[in-house]
Amino acid sequence: xxxxxxxxxxxxxxxxxxxxxxxxxxxxxxxxxxxxxxxxxxxxxxxxxxxxxxxxxxxxxxxxxxxxxxxxxxxxxxxxxxxxxxxxxxxxxxxxxxxxxxxxxxxxxxxxxxxxxxxxxxxxxxxxxxxxxxxxxxxxxxxxxxxxxxxxxxxxxxxxxxxxxxxxxxxxxxxxxxxxxxxxxxxxxxxxxxxxxxxxxxxxxxxxxxxxxxxxxxxxxxxxxxxxxxxxxxxxxxxxxxxxxxxxxxxxxxxxxxxxxxxxxxxxxxxx
Amino acid sequence: xxxxxxxxxxxxxxxxxxxxxxxxxxxxxxxxxxxxxxxxxxxxxxxxxxxxxxxxxxxxxxxxxxxxxxxxxxxxxxxxxxxxxxxxxxxxxxxxxxxxxxxxxxxxxxxxxxxxxxxxxxxxxxxxxxxxxxxxxxxxxxxxxxxxxxxxxxxxxxxxxxxxxxxxxxxxxxxxxxxxxxxxxxxxxxxxxxxxxxxxxxxxxxxxxxxxxxxxxxxxxxxxxxxxxxxxxxxxxxxxxxxxxxxxxxxxxxxxxxxxxxxxxxxxxxxx
Numbered sequence: 286x287x288x289x290x291x292x293x294x295x296x297x298x299x300x301x302x303x304x305x306x307x308x309x310x311x312x313x314x315x316x317x318x319x320x321x322x323x324x325x326x327x328x329x330x331x332x333x334x335x336x337x338x339x340x341x342x343x344x345x346x347x348x349x350x351x352x353x354x355x356x357x358x359x360x361x362x363x364x365x366x367x368x369x370x371x372x373x374x375x376x377x378x379x380x381x382x383x384x385x386x387x388x389x390x391x392x393x394x395x396x397x398x399x400x401x402x403x404x405x406x407x408x409x410x411x412x413x414x415x416x417x418x419x420x421x422x423x424x425x426x427x428x429x430x431x432x433x434x435x436x437x438x439x440x441x442x443x444x445x446x447x448x449x450x451x452x453x454x455x456x457x458x459x460x461x462x463x464x465x466x467x468x469x470x471x472x473x474x475x476x477x478x479x480x481x482x483x484x485x486x487x488x489x490x491x492x493x494x495x496x497x498x499x500x501x502x503x504x505x506x507x508x509x510x511x512x513x514x515x516x517x518x519x520x521x522x523x524x525x526x527x528x529x530x531x532x533x534x535x536x537x538x539x540x541x542x543x544x545x546x547x548x549x550x551x552x553x554x555x556x557x
Numbered sequence: 558x559x560x561x562x563x564x565x566x567x568x569x570x571x572x573x574x575x576x577x578x579x580x581x582x583x584x585x586x587x588x589x590x591x592x593x594x595x596x597x598x599x600x601x602x603x604x605x606x607x608x609x610x611x612x613x614x615x616x617x618x619x620x621x622x623x624x625x626x627x628x629x630x631x632x633x634x635x636x637x638x639x640x641x642x643x644x645x646x647x648x649x650x651x652x653x654x655x656x657x658x659x660x661x662x663x664x665x666x667x668x669x670x671x672x673x674x675x676x677x678x679x680x681x682x683x684x685x686x687x688x689x690x691x692x693x694x695x696x697x698x699x700x701x702x703x704x705x706x707x708x709x710x711x712x713x714x715x716x717x718x719x720x721x722x723x724x725x726x727x728x729x730x731x732x733x734x735x736x737x738x739x740x741x742x743x744x745x746x747x748x749x750x751x752x753x754x755x756x757x758x759x760x761x762x763x764x765x766x767x768x769x770x771x772x773x774x775x776x777x778x779x780x781x782x783x784x785x786x787x788x789x790x791x792x793x794x795x796x797x798x799x800x801x802x803x804x805x806x807x808x809x810x811x812x813x814x815x816x817x818x819x820x821x822x823x824x825x826x827x828x829x
Binding site: 291292293295296297299300301303304332333336337340342384385388390392393396397398399401402424425428429432433435436439440441442443444446453454455475477478 | 563564565567568569571572573575576604605608609612614656657660662664665668669670671673674696697700701704705707708711712713714715716718725726727747749750
């Protein structure tokens with residue numbers, strides 16, 4: 286860059302941090318790029334941090350020491366979270382979403398970038414304190430959401446599949462009972478997918494009894510890895526046989542297929 | 558915000574635009590949020606635009622007139638594209654990727670946010686001139702990449718599946734011959750997924766003969782919609798029976814399973 290003033294520095298710092306969530310940038314990186322002193326840079330970062338907090342566009346975290354620096358945490362303001370969850374609830378309560386068999390059509394929701402981007406930001410807040418090595422999901426409806434959560438946590442995504450694909454080399458397979466279908470299903474993951482001793486956050490679109498979560502837990506134990514949390518967009522009110530920290534954003538309160546009525550509520554645990 | 562100076566404005570404008578690619582923000586939106594005059598704002602936007610271009614973090618496009626405003630296009634500098642494609646090529650040439658059956662293991666690549674984020678930016682540049690209503694893919698390996706492309710184009714993602722899921726209501730199904738397996742496979746999409754007359758960009762991880770593309774084209778014609786482009790991460794050198802504009806980032810030149818050697822090249826069409 287030719288002439289580097291304060292304006293140029295602020296634009297570059299903001300853009301770099303926002304485009305790389307959870308990625309630590311050393312102060313030296315910015316000082317070199319922007320030819321400025323550390324004291325100047327610290328002032329700039331404080332300013333960016335203050336504006337982010339005021340406008341609710343996420344926040345900055347600074348790490349001190351030799352290996353220190355600054356990174357961006359993609360969260361939302363509480364009031365924006367609530368506004369979003371209310372929007373989602375109203376969208377889902379549309380009776381046209383009830384399809385034959387008494388299921389709810391949510392494909393447009395779970396693959397809509399505007400929606401899952403915001404849901405992913407809430408999951409960041411909910412699981413920020415966990416140490417996480419991977420984000421995992423099961424094909425296919427949760428993949429887009431999980432891929433945002435992975436981006437926001439800056440961790441690799443791993444996707445378990447329902448049938449072995451010969452293009453993945455040797456795989457680990459387990460069977461589990463799906464709460465949605467009531468049938469025995471298979472979950473498979475490439476042996477190369479996860480390193481030993483990893484801590485995994487499981488993200489999915491829908492949860493009934495928790496069969497898939499138990500399946501994922503069993504599968505991970507084959508990798509000597511553990512499930513540290515579960516985030517789902519929607520959970521039913523069925524009893525969950527799940528012994529890990531799980532959070533759903535919305536709860537499916539009632540589905541009356543005959544009278545075409547469907548009711549959701551915002552999970553109070555999420556907004557409290 | 559209490560006191561709003563130039564620094565505060567630049568941080569807010571940069572962050573808002575970068576976090577919402579291809580989304581048009583009116584000047585009035587920013588003037589209201591930042592309590593400033595349009596002339597002041599125009600100067601700010603020019604400055605942000607100039608820094609983005611200098612640092613290669615994408616670019617801004619301004620639209621004049623009553624319905625006008627400004628939006629962010631997430632692209633990269635040419636030299637960063639080439640550096641990324643070389644990195645990808647070298648990653649893929651690792652002989653340990655060859656799995657039994659003579660296939661290439663790429664799951665870690667296609668689900669790695671750092672990688673697909675950059676690939677998605679290249680697809681933005683390649684298909685920027687097309688009018689696009691949806692991004693489509695087929696489960697499962699291309700979904701994370703396609704979901705980034707969808708985010709960057711600010712368009713909904715639609716995912717075709719290999720088997721009908723009863724939770725999706727009525728579906729449209731077609732059969733096609735997969736170039737990878739040589740078998741007849743089914744592609745299915747919910748009737749609600751795509752509006753009539755839509756223009757669709759298909760994104761996938763891998764392309765051999767183009768069977769999947771033809772399948773997608775047939776499927777879209779059932780929706781009275783059309784395929785306007787195809788972007789894939791890797792294509793083989795096999796003859797493609799595809800009559801739409803398709804671009805692969807890398808070309809699989811040679812896979813010698815016996816001697817554990819695998820060679821890729823960067824598609825010259827992409828970097829020319």
